[in-house]
Amino acid sequence: MSLSLLSSSRPQSRPHPRVLPERPLRAVLLGCGTVGGGVMAGISRQLAGDVTIEAILVSRHRKHRAPGRYFTEADCVLATGPSLVIDCLPDSDLAEQLLDRALSSGADVVSANKAVIARRPDLADRAHERGSLLRYAAAVGGELPVLETVARLRSERRDILSVSGVLNGTSNFVLDRLAEGAGLDTAIHAAQALGFAEADPSADLEGRDAEAKLRLISRAAFGRDPDTVHRDAIDETTPRCVRETAACGYRLRQVASLHRTGAGIEARIALTPRAPGDPLGEARDEENAVRISCEGGDSVLLTGRGAGREATASAVLSDISAILAERYGR
Ligand code: HSE
Numbered sequence: 001m002s003l004s005l006l007s008s009s010r011p012q013s014r015p016h017p018r019v020l021p022e023r024p025l026r027a028v029l030l031g032c033g034t035v036g037g038g039v040m041a042g043i044s045r046q047l048a049g050d051v052t053i054e055a056i057l058v059s060r061h062r063k064h065r066a067p068g069r070y071f072t073e074a075d076c077v078l079a080t081g082p083s084l085v086i087d088c089l090p091d092s093d094l095a096e097q098l099l100d101r102a103l104s105s106g107a108d109v110v111s112a113n114k115a116v117i118a119r120r121p122d123l124a125d126r127a128h129e130r131g132s133l134l135r136y137a138a139a140v141g142g143e144l145p146v147l148e149t150v151a152r153l154r155s156e157r158r159d160i161l162s163v164s165g166v167l168n169g170t171s172n173f174v175l176d177r178l179a180e181g182a183g184l185d186t187a188i189h190a191a192q193a194l195g196f197a198e199a200d201p202s203a204d205l206e207g208r209d210a211e212a213k214l215r216l217i218s219r220a221a222f223g224r225d226p227d228t229v230h231r232d233a234i235d236e237t238t239p240r241c242v243r244e245t246a247a248c249g250y251r252l253r254q255v256a257s258l259h260r261t262g263a264g265i266e267a268r269i270a271l272t273p274r275a276p277g278d279p280l281g282e283a284r285d286e287e288n289a290v291r292i293s294c295e296g297g298d299s300v301l302l303t304g305r306g307a308g309r310e311a312t313a314s315a316v317l318s319d320i321s322a323i324l325a326e327r328y329g330r
Helices: 035-045 075-078 093-104 114-119 122-130 146-155 169-179 184-193 208-222 240-247 311-327
Strands: 002-004 027-029 053-055 082-086 108-111 160-166 228-231 251-261 262-272 288-292 299-305
Touching: 027 035, 027 311, 035 053, 035 311, 053 075, 075 093, 082 093, 082 311, 093 108, 093 114, 093 122, 108 311, 114 122, 114 208, 114 288, 146 160, 146 208, 146 288, 146 299, 160 208, 169 184, 169 240, 169 251, 169 288, 208 228, 208 251, 208 262, 240 251, 240 262, 299 311
Parallel strands: 027 053, 027 082, 082 108, 228 262
Antiparallel strands: 002 299, 160 251, 160 288, 251 262, 288 299
């Protein structure tokens, strides 16, 4: 991951006073797929003395998992009374209900679930009312500290005018494969096999994943959701468009952008040719690249891995560390 102009910092929201949770922090893990498996491995590697995983919610039992208490019933998992709930589930009604229940119980929550957080802005209010911490840095930009950088700029009273970037690793990976001559289905299957794509990859290709990320950025940057959203989809017409763009020496990219104008906040997810040397055009495979532009002409550029087990798990682990720091001052 690289960051130009500014270094990242975690936002320091103030939790309401409450009884300090026990240490090690008793956590449960919701989902143990690509990201959840990476988080579990990371906790045992980096946070073993600070966090214990009391229970893990899985969709089905499997042999050859890492040692742990696995349950297929969410009630069994939440009945352990965790202080921290780590959500690595795909977007679903179940994920939404469990986040709601976790925050209602007063637990702190770390979530990688951009779709749920985007459509349920009330969850942040619930966390605030209950004195819980809700963190979701992993929901935007993988290992890039996008939300943290936006929060830092705001805390420095810098006026953000626009944010634009490659925010979806799957679509970027697919566009690169199409440029190499692969077929659309082959490219999508490869993104799924590498753990980049959502459970339903149409969320990546139709720009809904990027839209959810833009909503989270918009709340962090402007305090509210966009007023208008436009989305272009990657579809069967895209391979030809990629070839024609490449013939002119450009790269086609799914560019997600937010602009604050006099008329409101506009979100766009558009397939856009980018010239060689343009950082958004230079993002390869599952990489993301995000430019945050401020009043006065300054801008911050973030680049790095935007999808996949390691990138997302490392962002979840950062959020867990931030919660440890806020709760215990460590
Ligand atoms: N499906 C998402 C992407 C995963 O490809 O960017 C990371 O948010």
